[in-house]
Amino acid sequence: MDEQFPRELTSVERELLLWILPEDRPGYQQYRMFIENSSVVAKGRRGEGNYIIADPKVKADNDSPLPQIFAHGSIIAQTGELSVSIRERLEDQIEFEIAGLHGEVSPVEFKEIRRWTFSTWLPALSCPKCGASVREVAMSSERGQQLELAICTTDRMLWLYDARTGVNHPIPLTNYYNELMLHKNIRDPKIALDSKRLFTDLEHFSDTDLILALKTYNQLRMKVELDGNIVVPVKQAGIIERLRRAFRPGSSER
Numbered sequence: 001m002d003e004q005f006p007r008e009l010t011s012v013e014r015e016l017l018l019w020i021l022p023e024d025r026p027g028y029q030q031y032r033m034f035i036e037n038s039s040v041v042a043k044g045r046r047g048e049g050n051y052i053i054a055d056p057k058v059k060a061d062n063d064s065p066l067p068q069i070f071a072h073g074s075i076i077a078q079t080g081e082l083s084v085s086i087r088e089r090l091e092d093q094i095e096f097e098i099a100g101l102h103g104e105v106s107p108v109e110f111k112e113i114r115r116w117t118f119s120t121w122l123p124a125l126s127c128p129k130c131g132a133s134v135r136e137v138a139m140s141s142e143r144g145q146q147l148e149l150a151i152c153t154t155d156r157m158l159w160l161y162d163a164r165t166g167v168n169h170p171i172p173l174t175n176y177y178n179e180l181m182l183h184k185n186i187r188d189p190k191i192a193l194d195s196k197r198l199f200t201d202l203e204h205f206s207d208t209d210l211i212l213a214l215k216t217y218n219q220l221r222m223k224v225e226l227d228g229n230i231v232v233p234v235k236q237a238g239i240i241e242r243l244r245r246a247f248r249p250g251s252s253e254r
């Protein structure tokens with residue numbers, strides 16, 4: 001049966017979408033308001049469960065490149081798993097997807113066992129998906145804006161927590177890894193194109209490596225609006241190099 005548009009969100013859709021946009025974090029507010037005040041205007045291009053929400057007067061854009069994921073979560077149900085995601089806002093529309101990942105789960109009615117979302121993560125918490133501890137790399141802008149990169153090697157996921165907005169931004173692996181390889185000057189395609197090495201070789205990357213990669217990644221594909229450049233820690237230089245720097249006129253090394 002053909003669906004009619006525009007239509008209102010179903011109560012399940014609404015509940016699931018608002019759940020991955022926690023109310024107590026300012027950075028999710030705009031998305032919550034958008035969802036509360038919009039209608040489902042069209043299907044998306046990714047099949048079952050993928051829809052576009054907007055003002056009913058807006059003509060849905062299904063041609064522009066698909067925006068990246070903004071928020072994500074999952075419902076583990078008795079008969080399978082239901083994945084919930086919202087993409088970054090594209091002008092006057094927001095796209096979402098509520099779809100079965102494994103097994104047979106109806107997005108309309110399901111017996112829930114548990115649920116998790118990256119949106120509620122905070123520094124020092126374990127991975128919301130698997131419960132393992134994550135590698136955390138704290139960094140800040142020149143004006144003290146606090147960010148925290150989190151990497152779960154079990155789930156092969158990384159995300160960036162912005163303390164100012166409370167948002168956990170999912171970071172796409174391939175682009176981030178590419179920046180990391182550029183910084184490390186690694187060109188051997190066996191390594192440079194094998195992005196899962198971020199997780200298998202994670203201990204070989206220093207915090208500074210991971211920060212440098214994030215800094216340029218954010219410059220190229222902005223995830224977080226910054227009030228200044230990300231501060232990169234001074235590399236562990238040898239004692240002579242450190243003394244030389246310390247005595248250099250105008251040195252700011254602490």
Ligand SMILES: [Zn+2]
Nearest residue numbers: 127130152155
């Ligand atoms: Zn995990």
